Amino acid sequence: MLRLGIVGFGQQGKLYASILSGITLPGMPPIAKPRDCVLTAISARNASAKAQIEGMGICYFQNWKDLIASDACDAIVITVPHFAHHEIAIAALQAGKHVLCEKPMTIRATDAQAILQAQKENPESKLAMMLNQRANSLLQKVKAIIASGELGKMRNTNYITTNWWRPDSYYESNSWRGTWNGEGGGILVNQACHPLDIWIWLCGMPRSVYSRCLEGAHRNIGVENDVIVLAQYESGAQGVFTTCSHDLMGTDRLEISFDKGKIILEGNRKATILHYKAEENAFGQLYDFRTFYGVMAQNPDAIYEKEELVSQNGFCDDYVQMFQNFADYIAGTSEPIAPIEAGLRQVQLANAIQLSGWTGQEVSLPGDSDTYNQLLAAKIKEEAIL
């Protein structure tokens, strides 16, 4: 049984406390508590939470350093603001605690690298990422189909992930929201880290990116919230990624084409898989291309098979599975669904997209961290003056 301590008792920390304690949230269906984890400690800066936490029979710490130094838990879950992740993660790894880190791993890729280094130097301490969308059963199936190689190599990818509507009132609700100082960026840091991770997971890490990042598009903020990315892959494939925070009825649609098939993933709830009966170019030997369209209309079975998959995930199932997988990883019985490297790569990609937007230049991955850090520092400085 893995004893977990939650660092941070904000919105996400409270949600995790409920999940780990098997508490049903108001108006929500019951959650199946993860089998091999137990919540034993919480650190919360605000001492007013002490009574509530201790009332649940859980050790309370005001300072995360005390939680890490204590023997109250074997592993921590980091749910504090992004800028503080690396300091806590590194200290925990060094103190012999395992870490489950909320997304994004860090703001700066250099900080994520420092976490990897600390883990390497403390190999008994493990770290995994809470990139919970990977635990979606539908995405797991899609990943397995791609990994099996039956569709061949990827050719193109197009991800429209504009379903991150946030009105001005959202950005006004906390002073750190939508600021360089508070979040290190906008949609690329906060909302879009899930689709960026899923994109890398399913399509691979781009070799380079060229992006346009509009800052404060239709919103009273200074950070990017309307982004288009052109990606090039080592294989020669290319792709597009678009995201924004001002589309009231945003789209969530990922299309990936392969040598022998195509995947269209909609809203992480439905996937359409087209399995071609042969490599696509081969149909040009069988049919004149106009004849092909006739066959497609009248006898599509000769050309492809269509598979439709729907997500079976219920409320919070993905979180429960991520906690269970983390316990299994620590127990040495399973590989992590979202390993430490996944956290780094997601941050590297977000940094590279921001850097390309700032400089107007194509950026080769993993990107120039020094320039990124300098330009981010300049953004923060400029914001403080305004």
Add this chain to the structure above:
Amino acid sequence: MLRLGIVGFGQQGKLYASILSGITLPGMPPIAKPRDCVLTAISARNASAKAQIEGMGICYFQNWKDLIASDACDAIVITVPHFAHHEIAIAALQAGKHVLCEKPMTIRATDAQAILQAQKENPESKLAMMLNQRANSLLQKVKAIIASGELGKMRNTNYITTNWWRPDSYYESNSWRGTWNGEGGGILVNQACHPLDIWIWLCGMPRSVYSRCLEGAHRNIGVENDVIVLAQYESGAQGVFTTCSHDLMGTDRLEISFDKGKIILEGNRKATILHYKAEENAFGQLYDFRTFYGVMAQNPDAIYEKEELVSQNGFCDDYVQMFQNFADYIAGTSEPIAPIEAGLRQVQLANAIQLSGWTGQEVSLPGDSDTYNQLLAAKIKEEAIL
């Protein structure tokens, strides 16, 4: 009654001859012949067509110059290969003939400019473009909704038009296909001029484009056939356009978001229009953004109205309407559906996208024609050596 002469008796010329003569094509539904046009002449280089053409009671010319010089028709329809369009169009305008020009107007924007100049100098001669997709009743409705202003200003556009599958056998079927010398380019010149025109028509002309044009992607050709375009608009909006010729089951999906609504057009057959009850940011005053998603799920009528439109167009209806509209334009009773400027803009945009792909630089519209012409000439020269 407008007397039309067709220049060129290839695939398209023959189709137009059938439409204008009211001939039903084998295995196809009958076509409603355009009311105010009559086909009176055809020029075809291959003299073997003479008997067939004269057998239809239509004047035959082997040389288009003779057709233009004759009094056998009032207007011509140009259906010869793209590189020859401007010479014929200019000669016809100067000879007092009206012109209906097949897409693309020309390969080079400078040649399209020369056509506009010739029309200006011969104002009694009119020119319209055969950009027939504009006559699709569904697109006409979508255009009217945008033009009415009820959805407000455009914010983003994303066009996936990869439904132009052409196998190697297609490119091998004619020596000019997929060559710089024969077509002046690949998918941007040939297949994608329709969606480029529709994109400009519905979303406006971009201020600048940055593109990636893969040449010979999964095909044994030297021209571009896998293209991603990032577009910036004068208004501050941005958009994406992707097209390719190696997607067996390509996608045709145009999404446009506005201040007060959204349009999703699929396959030119179906449009979903979302009419918001207010400007999108205003919902942030009405609801906390998490509450908003609850309202969206339980009482969507409070937020938007969904309109679904389906194309009523039958086989060749668009062509018939384009011919009728051309007759009406010449008669002075209607504006052209696809005016001369539309032809120029479509070519300017295609040229700018190619130029950006060749140079790796962002290109401001209308683009540097001299550089484009030099680089195209170099491509043609290089191809001849290979």
